[in-house]
Amino acid sequence: MKPDSLIYVAGHRGLVGSALIRRLEKQGYGNFLTRTSKELDLRDQAQVEQFFKDNKPEYVFLAAAKVGGILANATYPADFLRDNLLIQTNVIDAAYRHDAEKLLFLGSSCIYPKLAPQPMTEDCLLSGPLEPTNEWYAIAKISGLKMCAAYKRQYGFNAISVMPTNLYGPNDNYDLENSHVVPALMRKCHEAKEAGESFLEVWGTGAPRREFLYVDDMADACIHLMNNYDGEQWVNIGVGEDVTIRELAEIISDVVGFEGTLSFNTDKPDGTPQKLLDVGKLHSTGWRSKIGLREGVADTYEWYKEFRTQNG
Template sequence: MDKNALIYVAGHRGLVGGGICRALRRAGYENLLIRTHAELDLCDQTAVRAFFAEYRPDYVILAAAKVGGIYANATYPAEFIYQNLQIQNNVIDSAYRNGAKKLLFLGSSCIYPKLCPQPIKEEYLLTGPLESTNDAYALAKIAGIKMCQAYRKQYGFDAISAMPTNLYGPGDNYHPENSHVIPALIRRFHEAKLVGAERVSIWGTGTALREFLHVDDMAEACVFLLENYSDFGHVNVGCQKECTIMDVARLIAGIVGFEGAIDTDPFKPDGTPRKLMDSGRLFTMGWRPKFSLEDGLRNAYKDFLHNHNRGC
């Protein structure tokens, strides 16, 4: 990739897009094209087509999406499927029609079946039923993968897809209801410490197993794929290490300084029982993550204290 190439990062204000912008700049790519939602609504086909026709970016990274945790996915499935399909359809098609050299589509590990064999290989896609709490989002992301593959097959468009595992880190969403598990726990334990609470309750049984990847590791993997990968299949991006939700809760409580008890709520959903990605394809290419979970969580809490805890 030419260091002076014009690179459009869709979703630069989000967790993923922000991390990718930082990684691109670290790698020497300074010519970044970014727009806020107020400046460009990616659900508006006419606006997206006009934007691409005017700027004709060389590379496109599609990190924009409507995202959320179990509660948000289960409560707003129509919004999750509609908005994500609209964004993907508009950006992928406009990138192709306006001569982009390459597009990277970002998905999620939730695309895989609920009871998938572990660790999850790329070829396990569409081999079983999805987790019901986030199937609307998952189906949209699967459609994005298939759209990239269809445009490669029919038009020769160099569209690739990467499927990150559960992400966290600087720029995360700490909303008390609509956030993912790590930012939700960081906020909950921080607020509990401030008020001197004796107990904190977490959703589910605490036994579900999850793999967590720091967003800056994920972003470095995306730059690596842009520079080194051009093929039909999507690529898993993870660290191949897992822990229970209770384990990560205890780790966060220790980092935050909450000394009370941690209770579980088995009446709330656990989601998928286990979700460990096989990132062997990416590892074989030569990429590896750098953050340990503890170091990554300390980095995330530092970001929360600096940028997100006003009014908590």
């Protein structure tokens, strides 16, 4: 990409999309195309076709998707399957037919098999059963990965895919009903501190191990791969290291300044014992994670406090 290349970031207001815009601006890019979902419904083929015909973006970051937690996936399986299939099919196809130079598609490490060997390499995809709680989302995302590979193989379209690990950072979802572990713990710690609580409940034993990547670091990796990788196979994006949920909770409570006791509710489920990505392929392209977990959590907490101030 050149500094004046026309770049379309689909999903620019979400966790990943907003990080891509921040990081692109920091690296000197400034010619962006963005549309809200009200301005452009990516599920509508005619709207997407017209958008690409009128604007002809040179580079496309496809970060738009229908996402949610376990409850949302269980309640709306048809929506998760249909909406994600429509979004990625419409955008990938239109980008190819209107001569985009390159497209990057965002997958997710949660679409690897439930019991994949650790750390998970790229070739373990489809080697075993999916996690039942998000299989509808996973099936759609796997189709997106394969669609990029198929368009590269049949048409020579330069479409690549990435598989990020667990992400956190500004513009994350802090709703306790369906947020992920970092924003949920951050909000609970903040509210417990404000209320002067003496202890904070954490679900499970605290023993499961998880890998966490600051979203701006992930965006930096995506830009690096857009400029330096053209392979057909997707690329894992992560740090290559994990921590226990207990260690994560201790880091977050320390950053927030919560001085009470962490209480682990062992009646609640732990989930998969470990989820860690093999990032050897990513490292071979010359990119490594730069932002440590404590630094990323601290930056995110500063954003969260400002968000609370502005939104009550």
